[in-house]
Amino acid sequence: MTDVTTKSVGFWAWFWDLANPTRFLAVASWLIPVLAIITVTLLGIGLYLGFSAPQDYQQGATVQIMFIHVPSSWIAMMCYSVMSVSALGSLVWRHPLADVSIRAAAPIGAAFTFLALLTGSLWGKPMWGTWWVWDARLTSVLILFIIYMGLIALSRAIEEPITAARSLAIITLIGFINIPIIKFSVNWWNTLHQPASVSRLAKPAMDVVFLYPLLTMALAYTTLFFTLHLMAMRNEILRRRIRSMRMSAARRIDTQSASQGN
Amino acid sequence: MMSLLLRDMRLAFRVGGGALTGILFFLVVVTIVPFAVGPDLNLLSKIGPAILWIAALLASLLGLDRLFQQDREDGTLDVIIIQSHSLTAIVFIKCLSHWLANGLPLILATPIFGLFMNMEPLAIAAVLATLIVGTPAITFIGAVGAAATVSLPRGGLLLAVLILPLVIPVLIFGVSATYGAIQDPAPFTSPFLILCALTLFFSVLGPITAGWMLAQSTD
Amino acid sequence: MKLVIENLNGERSGQPIFSSLNFSLEEGQxxxxxxxNGSGKSTLLRVIAGLLNASDGSVLLIDSGQDEGVSPPHEYMHYLGHQNALKLALSVEENLNFWQEFCGIPLIGISEALVKVGLPGIEHLPAAYLSAGQKRRVSIAKLLVSYKPIWVVDEPTSALDKASEVLFAKLIEEHLSSGGMVIAATHQSLGIDSDNNEQIKTLNLDKNRLSSKEQLVD
Structure with a gap:
C-alpha cells in the first residue's frame, strides 16, 4: 500500500518536473526517436500482415482498407480523450504543458479523423455504391472532424497563448461532455429516418487472420500518435519561446535607444 | 496596387486563418441540412446544388463586413484615400484579394461537399463552374454594403440584411444554370451567360459606388 | 511649391468649427x-488632407511659375493621424514595404528609415510586439520611406518619450531644410524652437474661434 503511494508520488513528482519546458524538451529529445523507431517497426509488421491477409469472401480486397480505417477512427477518438484530459489538467491543475498538449493534439486529431473519413469513403464506394451515406457512425465522425477544425480555428485566432489555452480547454471539455449527446441524437435521428439505400453488411465474427494485423496496426497508430504529439508539443514550446524572444527583442531595442539618448 | 493585393492576401492568411473558418462554416451549413431534411440520398442529391449555393452565399458574406472596417480602425484607410490611386481601383483590388483569399478556397472545397450530398460528377462540375463565375458578384455587391456599414461597430448583421436581397439574382441564375446542366429540358448556357454578365456588371458598379461611399465616410 | 489656404471654413455635423482661415506655406516652412481639446485641430488637418470637405474656401497647391493650383493637393501629402496605420499581423518591414510601394517615390531604404527613428534592426518583428511608442515611431518612418513634400501630422509626438521627441524634431527640421512643408497639430511643443524661427508659423484655433465670435457680434 505504502509502496504504491510512494511510487505514485514519485510519478507525480516526475510529472510535475516535466512542467518545466526545458526538462520536457530534454525528455522529448530521446523519447521521440525511440517512439519513432517503434512506430516504424510496428507499421512495417502491421502493413505486411495486412497485405498478406487473405481476401474477404464478401468484400474482396477492399477489406484491407480496414487495417487503416479502423485504427484511424480509434485514434481520432483517443486523441479527443487526450485533449480532454489535457483540458482538465490545464483548467484544474494549471499544468503548463497541458495547454501545449491541447493545442498540439488538435491538428493531429483532425488529421486522423480526416483519414478515417477518407478511408471510410473509399471503402464505402464499392460497398454502398456511393462515397458517402448519412449513416449514424459516419455522421458522428464528421461532426467530430468539424469540432476538431473549430478548435484549430480558435487556437489560430487567439495569438496570446494563455488566453488561447483557457478558451481552448473550456471548448474542448464542452465538446467532450457533448459528444455522447451528439452520438445519441445522431443515432436517434438516423433510426428515425432509416435510409432505404443503405444496405448494411452483417457483421461476422472477425477471423484471426484479420484480427492480428488490425491489432498491430492499432498499436502502431497509437505510438504514431504519441510520436507526432510529442513532436508537435516540442514545436509549440519552441514557437512560444520564439514569440517571447521576439517580444523581449522589441523591448531591448527601446532600452538600448534610451541609454543612447541619455 | 499589386502591393495592396499582396498585403491583403498576406493578412487574410495570417490572421486566424480566415479562409479556414470560411470553409468550416460552409462545411457546417452543408452538414446541418441532412439533419433537417433527413438522410435520404435521393432527396439530398436533388436539392444538393441549391444547398451548396445557399451555403456558399452565406459563407462568402462572412468577413465582408471587415473588408474596409479594419483599415478604417487602424487609420490605413485615411492614408490610402489621400494617395493618388483611384478609389474604384482600390476597392476592386480589395474585393479581388478578398475573393482570392476567402471565396476561391471555399469553391475549391465544393467537390467534397458535393459528395456529401451524393451529387453526380456532372452536377458537382456545374456547381463549381457557376460558383466560380457567380461568387465574385457577391463580393462586389457586398463591398457596397461593407462601405455603407464601415463606421458601424456591429455592421456584420446589417450588412447581411442589406446584401442578401441584392444578391438574389445571382442565386437565381447560379442555381438555374446548375440545374440546366443536369436536367435535360432546362437550358444551361443562357442562365450561365447572364450570371457572367451579372458578375461583370457588378465588378464595375460595385467598386465605383463603394469607392464613392468610402470617400464620404472619412469624418 | 506653395500651399495656399483661402477663407477655409470647417464644420462637423453642421457645427462650425473654424472659419475664415487664411494662410500660406512656402517651401521649408x-x-x-x-x-x-475640441478646438478643431484634427478637423482642420483632415480638411487640408482632403479627408473632410470644407464647408467653404479652398486648399491649393501652387507650383512655382504657375498660377493654377495643382489638383488635388492631398496627393502631395503624407497624413499621419491618431492611428498608426500599421497592420499588427505583419512585420515592420512588410508594413513599411507596403507603404513605400503604395505611396510611390521611394526616398530611403526601410532599414535606413528605422535607424533614423531610433529603431535599428527591428524589421523582422511583427508590429504587434512593439510598444505604443515604437509603433508611433514606425509610423513616422512611413513618412521617410517615400517622398511627399507636405507632411500633415496630427499629434505626432503622442506616446513618444523625450528622446524620441528630439529625434522627431530633428526629422522635421531635415524635411524643412530639404524644401518640404509640415503642418502639425499639437498641444505639446514640437521640440523646435518656434519663437526664434521665422520659418515656423503658429496658428491658435482657440483665437480663431474667439475672433469669429467677435465677427458675429459685430
Missing amino acids: ALVVTGS
Missing part, C-alpha cells in the same frame, strides 16, 4: 496648429 511649417505651420504649428495649437488649441485646446
